[in-house]
Amino acid sequence: MTTLQATSGDIVRVLFAILLPPVGVFLQVGLGLHFWLSIVLTLLGFIPGIIHALWIILTR
Incomplete structure (x- = not known):
């Protein structure tokens, strides 16, 4: 367990x-x-940019 x-x-x-x-x-x-x-996801829609950024930060 981590x-x-x-x-x-x-x-x-x-x-x-x-x-x-x-x-x-x-x-x-x-x-x-x-x-x-x-950057591309944020320009296409702010929410996808947030989801991607949180995923990157929380999984690394």
């Missing part, structure tokens, strides 16, 4: 993921494919 421990950096990234999804993804993975995908 335990989840949130650090202050995780909290900041989650807040950015909700307010500005590409920034949250950038803080987690840098300027990679997921960052550009987050």
